Amino acid sequence: MKKLIVAEKPKVALMLAANGRKILGDFKLNGKLITKDNVLKETKQLEQQIKRVGFVENNEYIISFAQGHLVELYQAYDYDQSYKNWRNIPDNFIPNPFKTKVIKGKEGMFNNLEKLMKSTNVSEIINACDSDREGNSIFSIIYTQANCRKPxxxxxTDEHTEKDIIKAFNEMKDGSYYENLTTAGYCRMTSDWILGALLTAKATVELSGGKEILNVGRVQTAVLSEIVRIEELNKNFKSQKYYQVVAKFKTKEGTVYEGVYEENFDDPKKADDFGNVLKNKVGKINNYNVENKNNYSPPLFDQTSLAIYMAKIASLDPDKTLDATQSLYESGHTTYPRTASNYITKSKADDFAEMYSKIASINPFAKKHSFNKNNKRIVDDSKVSSHPAIIPTAELPLLSRLSFDEKMVYEEIVKRAISVNFPAATDRHQTILTGIDGFLFKSTGKKEIEQGWREVYSIITNDTSLPEVKNNEEVSIIGIEKKEVKTQPPKRYTIATIIEFMESCGRKIKDEDMRQLMKEKGIGTGATRANILKGLQDHGYATTKGKSKTLYPTEKGERLINILPVDELKNAEFTGEMEFKLSKVEKGQVSKDEYMKDVVALYNTSISKLKKTDAKIVTKSNGSVGKCPLCESDIVKRKGKFGDFYGCTGWNNGCKFTINKVCGKLLTENQASILLEKGETARVSGLKKKDGSKLPSAKFVLNKQTGEVTLDFN
Incomplete structure (x- = not known):
């Protein structure tokens, strides 16, 4: 009898086979021994090979894999075909029990796992999916769908290195040990369905008469509401002028500095009059204060802080940062990515020390300061929940084999692992309060006296030092002038700052300990925020502009928030409390029934408010190039992994219609509109074969029954 190991992806299955050889034994693929070196050198080829055969095995173990989610919840119409028309869904319809089905297109992968799970040659299943709520959920729903009853x-695992894999196999626990995690995964999945897919159907019917799909959700709607709130503040903002009085002083040694009067003036004449009265006076130092302040390196990365940082320094979208860290993790080069911790445990300190001794070959700054196991800014068991911070492993990559994003992200993870070992940077802060006839003018200055960790990042600070003065020292006034200042509107969110908002529910948090406490009350999790922001853009609710990727709501997004009568869904703190309660389910402090009772209550409240509202959305095209031939939703231009395409706004409800590049050519918006309306375009040029050679012009033809787009060269 053998044990079946189920990994979440083919690449992870290969890494388990390669790095688990000392405990699992050798595995061969197409007659070739699977080793770490050939997995890293021939990743794509080996992934294709293992996908074809479905598993690898030896005398004791079989290693197979999912491909992310293989099973999903039923859509409403799976329970009753009449529910394809959302008007037919009863207001009190909530499935009990929820049913599941294999995702279309993934039947082969599921059937392979089901067959292996039910094999008489398999005595036990080992869940090796990602070590988090989502990974547990992926395995659990496959296991249940396969009707498997085996132990x-x-x-x-925290990482996919040989050392960690061996340790993880030696410390395996029964699946029941993680029952609360599985329950939390179920609650998240079903609550998102109720407050997402189901409530979307009801909102669409009640607010737009079914003419425009209005996607709502427990997390997405709260984030959109905040983006809209800031936009409305900007639209209604009227800049106002005020005036500061700035005095220029000169010490007896001849050093000049400026001070700003502590009160502002609304009237420019009053500011002038005030300055004129003081011009011929003498200034006196009322108070001179000097203080050295330590500025410590930011802590090790968790997924949220890494996403924020990469968005700020490289304008990298959060989903791309997550993709890069996931790939680095699967290859064994960094630790588990979806962590909420910024620290490591004492048990990981030796691993950190081993890694730290090696990364000097990538970044020589690691040679300057050694790792101290007693450094509480790195090692703190009390601040680690499921997984430690994201750090490099001792398995260093060949940088030339990494993608551009992977290399960029990896190098920043390495820098952070080094900088936390450096001493604090120290700045000398000066404050001078200069009095003129009792009126105080404030001056501030700062100078770096110890570079500390900033050296790792080549950070150069501005020297704004003030002169050395003494209390009661007299200074001359060499000028007083009025300075016009305009009030500024609140800053719109960027991709980076909206993630900060989501993590803290909008609370301004500077203290690191408080940030740790607030994580469980944020909107979404480090693992889901990237997809939430991507979903807002895919649904046509928000867009980004500029290098910093500033977020703007679309007209469609503003209309939804202004018309939606369910305030709870628009409230960030309410959403954060729901996330907090879900974390309590994960800890066994709240039962599934208690959590789902709150979800159903919110759904029923939402339905009641939707039924009572008189407000309706007047449907506008909002960038639409036409209607979907399959479901009548809007077709809009989108950005995908392989470039621009036209997609259906009803994709989240199962519609897969798209107009993609054909022979290297994407239709213009006008051409796409004609295709959707008339079923064919005029002849289109610019078509090319795969080798780049030109093709003759052709018509794009749409089959409105199947949604298939073909070329007509006749």
Missing amino acids: VKRLW
């Missing part, structure tokens, strides 16, 4: 062990 389950849970492999829990």
